[in-house]
Amino acid sequence: MTLTDDSPDTRPLSQQIADDLREAIRDGVYEPGSQLPSQRALAQRYGAARNTVTEALNILSREGLVTSQQGRGVFVREKQTLIRLGNDRYSPKYREMGLSPFLLECARQGKRGRFEVLGIEKIKPTQELAKRLKVSPSTKSVLRRENVFYADDDPVYRVTTWIPLAIARGSGLEQAEVPHQYGIHGVFEEKGHVMTRIDDEISARMPTPEELSYLELPEGVPVIEVLHTSLDQDGDPYEVTLFVMRADMNGLRYNVPVE
Incomplete structure (x- = not known):
């Protein structure tokens, strides 16, 4: 899915990107432990600025869906044995x-x-x-x-x-x-x-x-x-x-x- 600022959706673009990535995670496109595309790749995919992508990833991080690893990238959080x-x-x-x-x-x-x-x-x-x-x-x-x-x-x-x-x-x-x-x-x-x-x-x-x-x-x-x-x-x-x-x-x- 490609999102642009011209989309009729009234949500902020960062929220649209976060919602799209969240759906992909829940659908198994990105499995637990897998790495998300780089911010540069996501910016190109969604036609967005890097800071917009960063905010989208921050939204997912605050929800506990992804975790950022310094120097490596952003990964889907793995489910823990309870x-x-x-x-x-x-x-x-x-x-x-x-x-x-x-x-x-x-x-x-x-x-x-x-x-x-x-x-x-x-x-x-x-x-x-x-x-x-x-x-x-x-x-x-x-x-x-x-x-x-x-x-x-x-x-x-x-x-x-x-x-x-x-x-x-x-x-x-x-x-x-x-x-x-x-x-x-x-x-x-x-x-x-x-x-x-x-x-x-x-x-x-x-x-x-x-x-x-x-x-x-x-x-x-x-x-x-x-x-x-x-x-x-x-x-x-x-x-x-x-x-x-x-x-x-x-x-x-x-x-x-x-x-």
């Missing part, structure tokens, strides 16, 4: 494998999972957090743990976990390396809190500048937020965790009864 967060991730049926939910999911995808502890501290919770955990908002009643999780060398999500200090104290949860084979959830069970129900609130948004940095997010990629609350056999909350996930490397999977 690390899936599902409703069964805490199921005891996986215990015999000896892996945490994240490490198990990485292994399924042929990736090496690991995490880095960013910080552990006792905090005074916000009113909302105190209400969720049923603790006092006026004292340092909560232990906060922050981690970044990696699949191979890619940071895939940042995790902040809040635990009532009454549960965390003396349990090993204040240590960077939790001294339990099954991680923090093994500690919770030993403390008498068996996960019986989860309450997940899910939303999506564009990342903050800090998230762009620590998640190494390409342009145009949003984040998924999962605010998770663990409820024990008595229906009491004993842990709240916020997952901030790269949307290009993570997915959500739920298979639950309709109540």
Whole structure:
């Protein structure tokens, strides 16, 4: 397709070019990982100035469809194998494998999972957090743990976990390396809190500048937020965790009864 400034289409020429290239990508003319024609070639094809082509490519980049590689050109973004967060991730049926939910999911995808502890501290919770955990908002009643999780060398999500200090104290949860084979959830069970129900609130948004940095997010990629609350056999909350996930490397999977 050839586009010119004389086209009756009222859209800016850069948008017309971006729309045409987007359609070609979706139709498989340019497959994931393939290189788009050079800006000079695109300028000739569409009868456009180079800066108009540059803006068209920037539109596709902001949408997360293409990525620019310095000195090489512009490439169609390859689809990533997703690390899936599902409703069964805490199921005891996986215990015999000896892996945490994240490490198990990485292994399924042929990736090496690991995490880095960013910080552990006792905090005074916000009113909302105190209400969720049923603790006092006026004292340092909560232990906060922050981690970044990696699949191979890619940071895939940042995790902040809040635990009532009454549960965390003396349990090993204040240590960077939790001294339990099954991680923090093994500690919770030993403390008498068996996960019986989860309450997940899910939303999506564009990342903050800090998230762009620590998640190494390409342009145009949003984040998924999962605010998770663990409820024990008595229906009491004993842990709240916020997952901030790269949307290009993570997915959500739920298979639950309709109540």
